[in-house]
Amino acid sequence: MESRIADITHVIQLSVAPAFLLVAIGSLITILSARLGRIVDRWRVLQDRLGSLTGDPAAALAQELAVLTQRGSLIYFAILSAVLGALLVCLVVAGAFLGALLEVKLAEGVAGLFILAMVTMVVSWSLLLREVYLAIRIGTRPRR
Helix, strand or coil: CHHHHHHHHHHHHHCHHHHHHHHHHHHHHHHHHHHHHHHHHHHHHHHHHHCCCCHHHHHHHHHHHHHHHHHHHHHHHHHHHHHHHHHHHHHHHHHHHHHHHHCCCCHHHHHHHHHHHHHHHHHHHHHHHHHHHHHHHHHCCCCC
16 A cells, blocks of 8 residues: 555656646647637628728738638647647546556556647647748738
8 A cells, every 4th residue: 555655646746747738738728819819800800891892902801811711720720739739648647647546557658648749739839830920921011
């Protein structure tokens, strides 16, 4: 019994790093959600303006709406990837505890889940970087 308590205590110590990772992922999701909200707000404003315009101004607005739609999709998939990463980190912690409690060797599975979590984070950050690039590209075009 004493050995089991020591094992569980060790697992708790090891789960501190994934807990910090979950906080970081939560912060990323907050950033992504804020960006998505701003994109949606801007899209709605432009959509309302589009009805009163014709010709070149309408075409320019339609083009900006298309880019905003693309940016929104990128952020949506970045959020999806970050949430998936958070779920995988939770499974890593759960797997570590299950392995200690049931005395089952889950190290390879836990390592695989952690690697997948890191891959999802790379995807999420990459999508954010692409979205920021599109946002800056819109901002550097001359206005008509």
